Every structure is written in C-alpha cells, then in structure tokens.
Amino acid sequence: MPSPRYTRDIPARYRLDAARCSACGHVALPRRTICSGCRSQDMEPVRLTRRGTVVTSTVIHVPPDEFTTEAPYAMAIIETPEGARLMAQVVDCQAEEVVPGMELSLEFRRIRREGHGGILCYGHKGVPVRRHEA
Amino acid sequence: MAGIIGYGAYIPRNRIRTDEIAQQWGREPASIRAGLLLEEKSVPGLDEDTITISVAAARDALARADVDPSRVGALYIGSESHPYAVKPSGTVVAEALGVGPEYHTADFEFACKAGTEAMFVALGLVESGRVEYALGIGADTSQGAPGDALEYSASAGGAAFLFGRENPVADVLDAVSYTSDTADFWRREGEYYPRHGGRFTGEPAYFKHVLGAARLILERTGIPPADFRHAVFHMPNGKFPLSVGAQLGFRRDQLETGWVVPTMGNTYSGSSPTGLAAILDEASPDDLILITSFGSGAGSDAFVLRATERLPEVRDRAPTVRAMLDGSRRYLSYGEYAKYREKIRMNS
Ligand SMILES: [Zn+2]
Numbered sequence: 001m002p003s004p005r006y007t008r009d010i011p012a013r014y015r016l017d018a019a020r021c022s023a024c025g026h027v028a029l030p031r032r033t034i035c036s037g038c039r040s041q042d043m044e045p046v047r048l049t050r051r052g053t054v055v056t057s058t059v060i061h062v063p064p065d066e067f068t069t070e071a072p073y074a075m076a077i078i079e080t081p082e083g084a085r086l087m088a089q090v091v092d093c094q095a096e097e098v099v100p101g102m103e104l105s106l107e108f109r110r111i112r113r114e115g116h117g118g119i120l121c122y123g124h125k126g127v128p129v130r131r132h133e134a
Numbered sequence: 135m136a137g138i139i140g141y142g143a144y145i146p147r148n149r150i151r152t153d154e155i156a157q158q159w160g161r162e163p164a165s166i167r168a169g170l171l172l173e174e175k176s177v178p179g180l181d182e183d184t185i186t187i188s189v190a191a192a193r194d195a196l197a198r199a200d201v202d203p204s205r206v207g208a209l210y211i212g213s214e215s216h217p218y219a220v221k222p223s224g225t226v227v228a229e230a231l232g233v234g235p236e237y238h239t240a241d242f243e244f245a246c247k248a249g250t251e252a253m254f255v256a257l258g259l260v261e262s263g264r265v266e267y268a269l270g271i272g273a274d275t276s277q278g279a280p281g282d283a284l285e286y287s288a289s290a291g292g293a294a295f296l297f298g299r300e301n302p303v304a305d306v307l308d309a310v311s312y313t314s315d316t317a318d319f320w321r322r323e324g325e326y327y328p329r330h331g332g333r334f335t336g337e338p339a340y341f342k343h344v345l346g347a348a349r350l351i352l353e354r355t356g357i358p359p360a361d362f363r364h365a366v367f368h369m370p371n372g373k374f375p376l377s378v379g380a381q382l383g384f385r386r387d388q389l390e391t392g393w394v395v396p397t398m399g400n401t402y403s404g405s406s407p408t409g410l411a412a413i414l415d416e417a418s419p420d421d422l423i424l425i426t427s428f429g430s431g432a433g434s435d436a437f438v439l440r441a442t443e444r445l446p447e448v449r450d451r452a453p454t455v456r457a458m459l460d461g462s463r464r465y466l467s468y469g470e471y472a473k474y475r476e477k478i479r480m481n482s
Contacts, residue, residue, distance in 0.1 A: 014230040047232075068480075069473055070180055091179060092147050092464070108189040108230050109181040110217075120217055122185065122226060130462060 006121055013123035016048035016106065018084050027084040050106040052078035052126060055085065059095045066112060074098035078106070078126055090126040103129045136260045137302025138295050138439065139267070140201065140448065142194025143411035144187050145291040145398060145458040148177040150471045152286055158468040159281050170286055171372020175399025177466060177474055178275040178290035184213040185223050187273040187404070189230045191294035194452035195269065196231065198303070199296045203232035206296070207265025209239045210255055212248025212272045212403045213292075214321075214328075216241050227271070238265070245319060246368055247429020248272060249403035253295050254309055254435050260297040267298045274402035279327035280477060287371055289399025293407035303445040304414065304423065306437055308355050312347035313433030320430070330430075336374075339432045344368065344378045347434035348426045352382075355438050359383040363421035366392030366409035368428035370400050391416050392425075397459050403429075410439075412455035417441040 011017035012030035019031035023040035029048065034041055057076035060067075067073070074095040079085050090098045091109065104126035111123045151174045153163035167173065178187075188211050196203055209228050216223045224239035242248045242255075249272015256268035273292025278284030297306075318339035321328040331339075344367055352359065359365070365384050367375040372395050379389045392409035401408055406427045413423055419441055426436040453461075472478050 010229060014226075015232055089181075091181060108186050108193075109179070110183055110186060111181070120183075120185075122230070125181065 006119075014108070016050065016080075016124060018046050018048050018082065019043040020046045020082070025083070027082045029084045029086055046082060048080045048082050048084055050124070051129075052080045052086075052104045052106055054090070054098060054100050054102040054104065054126070055079050056100055057090065057098045059098075076126060078104060080106075086124070088123070088125050090128070092127045097128070105129050135302075135305050136257055136297055136299050137305040137442070138414075139298040139300070139302050140195040140197070140199025140296040141293065141303065141411050141414050142191045142198065142452050143291065143293040143408050143455050143458065144190035144194070145176050145401075145408070145455070146178045146182050146187070147463055148179060148466055148474065149174045149463045150177055150466045150468070154466075154468050154471075155286055166286060169373075171376075171396055172286055172399065173396045175287060175289035176291055176401070177471060180474060182290065183217045183275055184211065184215050184273045184292070185217055185226050187275070187290065187292040188223065188227045188271045188294065191273065191292050192227060192231055192269055192271055195294040195296045197451045198448040199298070199301075200448075201267055201296065201298070204234075206231075206233045206267045206269055207237050208256055208259050208268035209233055209237060210242055210252035210268070210270050212242040212244065212250070212252040212270075213274050214243055214245055214248060214402055215275045215277070216243070233269070244433065245430035246370070246400070246402045246405055247427045247433055247435060249293070249405075249407045250425070250427035250435035250437070253297075253407065253437070254311065256295070256297045257306055257309060260299060267296055270295050270297065272403040272407040274404050276400065276402040277327055277475065282327070284328070284330070287400040289401050291398060291401035291408055292404035293411040295407070301444055302442055303448055304439040304441050306439055308351055309435065309437045310347055310351045310354065311433060311435045312343055312350055314343070316430070316432035318430045318432055335430070339430060340368070340370065340374055340428050341378055341381075343432050343434040344426050344428050345381065347436040348378075348382055348424065351424070351436040351438055357422060357438065359388075361422055362388055362424050364391050364413040364417060365389055365424040366406050366413060367426045368406045368434070369393065369395035369409065370405075370428070372396050394455060394459060408455060414441070414445060415449060415454040415456060417445060419443045419445060
C-alpha cells in the first residue's frame with residue numbers, strides 16, 4: 001500500500017513547492033504553516049528553482065537491499081538559491097566526485113519502487129551542472 | 135492558426151557503443167555499424183523511465199513557451215514503455231509540471247507512433263478551441279531482446295511539444311494519418327520483449343506507411359519536396375529514414391539535421407519527435423519542415439510545419455538536442471548495460 005505520507009508530500013517532491021516565512025525569511029520544504037525558526041504563522045508559498053549547491057555529502061557503499069544495484073552512490077544535503085535545504089541522491093556522476101560547493105541541477109527521477117508490485121515513487125535528485133552544457 | 139508554441143527534449147546521459155554489443159554476441163562490429171548506420175545509443179539510468187523523461191522534456195517545452203502550466207488543458211503521453219500497466223503516466227507528469235487539476239489526460243500506445251499520436255490529438259483539441267494549450271509528448275525506454283538486432287537500436291529519450299494558438303514557434307500547416315492492420319512487430323500482454331516479423335518489417339510496414347502518409351500530406355499541401363528546408367522520418371535504424379527520404383525526392387542535406395539516430399539510437403515514440411526538436415534547434419524563420427512517424431501495427435502520422443520569427447528567440451531557454459547528444463556522456467560496458475536494463479536476474 002502506498003504510504004499516506006508519500007501522497008501528502010507530492011507538492012514538495014514533484015514540484016519543490018516550499019514556504020517562506022515573511023517574518024524571518026526561513027524557507028521550509030515541504031511547506032509548513034508555522035515557521036520552525038521563529039514560530040510565525042505568516043508563511044507564503046514559493047516554488048524553488050531547480051538548482052542547488054552541495055552543503056555536505058557522503059558515499060553509500062552498503063545500501064538498503066532495494067538500492068543494491070545503485071551502490072556506490074552519493075547522498076547530499078543540497079541548498080537551493082532560496083535557502084531551502086533538502087537531502088537527495090546525486091546521480092549521473094561518480095559518487096566520489098560529489099563534494100561541498102558542487103553546483104547541481106535538480107532533476108525529476110524515480111526515487112524507489114515499493115517492492116515488486118507496489119507504487120513507483122518519484123522526486124528530485126541532484127545532477128552536476130556541467131552535464132548537458134556542451 | 136494553431137502551432138507549436140514550445141518544445142523540449144531529453145536524452146539520458148548513458149551510452150553503449152554498437153561495437154560493445156556486437157562483440158558481446160560474437161558479431162563483426164564494422165559490418166553491424168555499416169549495415170545499420172548506428173554508432174552508439176542512449177541508455178536510461180536506473181532511476182529514469184518514460185515518466186521522468188517526459189517531465190524533463192515538457193519542462194523545457196513550458197520554459198520555451200513561457201506559459202503558466204495551470205493553463206494547459208490537456209496532456210498526452212505516447213509510449214510503449216509506460217511504467218505502469220494500469221495507472222496513467224500522464225497524472226504523474228502533470229503533477230510534476232504543475233498542470234491541473236482542470237485538464238484532460240491519457241496515455242497512448244501505438245508502437246513507435248504513440249508520440250506523434252499524442253501530438254496529433256493535442257493539436258486537434260487546440261484547433262477546435264476545446265482547450266487553450268495542450269501538451270503532446272513522445273518518450274520511451276525501449277528494450278530489445280538480448281542478441282536480437284533490436285538491441286543495437288532500442289534506446290531511451292523523448293520530446294514534448296506544447297500546442298497553442300498564439301505566439302507559435304512553428305505553425306502547423308497540415309496533419310494527416312495513414313494506417314492499416316499490419317502485424318510487423320508486436321508484444322503480447324505479459325511478454326517482456328517485443329517480437330518482429332524480420333524482413334517483413336521493411337517494405338509492407340515501414341516503407342508503405344511512411345510513404346503513404348508523406349505523399350498524402352505533400353499532395354494535400356501542394357508543397358514539393360524541394361521547397362522544404364528539413365524533413366525527418368521515423369528512425370528505427372540509420373538506413374531506413376535516408377532511404378525513404380530519397381524515395382520521396384528529398385536531398386541528403388534536408389535530412390541531416392533531424393537524423394539524430396546514429397548516436398541516439400531508436401527512442402521509439404520519441405524518435406521522429408526528437409528529430410523534430412533537433413530541427414527546431416536549428417531552423418530559421420519561414421523554413422518548411424516535414425515530420426513523418428511510423429508505428430508498427432501499423433501507421434504513420436505526418437505534419438507540415440513552418441518556423442516563425444519567434445523560434446530563434448526562445449531556443450536558448452533550454453538545452454538543444456545536439457548539446458545532449460554531444461555533451462557529457464558515460465559509456466557502459468555490456469555488463470553494466472545488462473544491469474542498467476535489468477537483464478540480470480536478482481534474488482529479491
Ligand atoms: Zn520565521
């Protein structure tokens with residue numbers, strides 16, 4: 001069964017729909033109604049640009065079973081120009097190439113499959129921006 | 135007049151060379167390359183499928199059109215590799231684009247013709263005034279059985295076209311379809327790889343229908359082949375589109391820009407649409423363009439387009455097909471390819 005949380009998170013996962021606090025400027029992904037920084041309830045919707053910078057990253061060599069064929073792969077905390085942070089896989093490169101400061105574009109990819117017959121879960125992953133820029 | 139107001143394409147970054155596949159099966163690489171005119175083909179990443187390719191291509195189409203996605207009233211995706219057997223690809227793609235909830239969607243299938251079917255229907259809905267904007271997308275992550283001739287060509291990629299009535303980058307002058315019941319290539323429900331009728335796929339299937347649709351639209355528009363700047367025909371391999379183009383009276387230089395198959399492979403529903411995207415990347419205002427698809431089963435759709443002054447203005451808002459084909463690539467060994475295409479049986 002698809003998890004209710006996956007469905008609830010679709011705006012954030014599919015479109016990077018976030019919320020910016022009008023009081024302190026904190027950007028929350030997924031959207032929140034109360035700012036986690038200053039408790040203000042004045043949150044305005046913002047759609048993040050599909051760009052980001054690696055804040056920190058790690059290479060997964062021993063993954064959960066369902067990601068066996070993908071190892072080794074990089075996971076990173078990525079900050080968008082709006083200041084929102086998300087954790088995502090960085091793909092289409094060698095895992096060890098991924099370092100803090102690396103410029104990424106955020107592309108729509110399949111994140112996981114729920115077993116053999118379950119739903120397909122989609123979201124965004126980082127891809128180094130040098131790609132596609134011939 | 136309705137036309138294309140935005141377009142985009144996407145080709146995954148992984149490649150496998152024809153030589154690598156030929157060597158795996160003990161075939162002579164040079165003769166395979168010469169026979170099919172294929173150098174390499176794209177391979178989808180482990181996390182890429184028809185849905186992700188469609189999203190990437192359609193985002194670029196919307197960026198070039200500069201249209202608010204919530205005004206898109208219809209979205210159709212043609213593919214023979216929809217990730218779900220039951221559940222539309224279109225709903226995922228629309229949600230990712232910010233289209234809806236007031237829109238109409240359907241997934242189309244017609245072997246390699248499904249992409250131009252999606253375009254044909256999107257165009258018709260815009261022409262009728264039923265919707266303001268409509269997206270037609272063709273995308274595939276095609277599979278050929280190991281060792282089969284199709285393994286050299288079956289690749290991954292797609293293109294998306296946004297149709298509307300204002301500010302077109304290319305006017306659509308006419309669109310036709312030419313279809314008959316022909317069993318040249320098929321896959322039964324539950325089968326993993328498609329089957330084909332070998333030599334039967336040529337004359338009675340590909341050539342009959344591509345020639346039928348192309349001659350029909352040339353006659354209806356009254357435009358002789360010499361007046362076109364560009365033409366693209368479905369590309370199951372390198373040879374067929376050049377051969378059918380020559381039979382229709384097109385010169386090689388008219389076919390060159392859209393002939394992306396030697397380094398892309400056959401992206402099935404994305405094949406001639408991606409060739410069209412490559413043409414729009416290069417075309418000048420007033421250039422006449424012919425696109426003719428082919429889908430086994432069998433049929434062809436043909437469109438005649440005329441580029442507008444707006445085309446060069448929007449082109450740079452997204453990557454070109456050529457940049458994706460010639461840009462940063464990762465070459466796979468046959469072993470990696472087998473893993474990527476899930477041809478290896480795992481314990482699960
Ligand atoms: Zn705040």
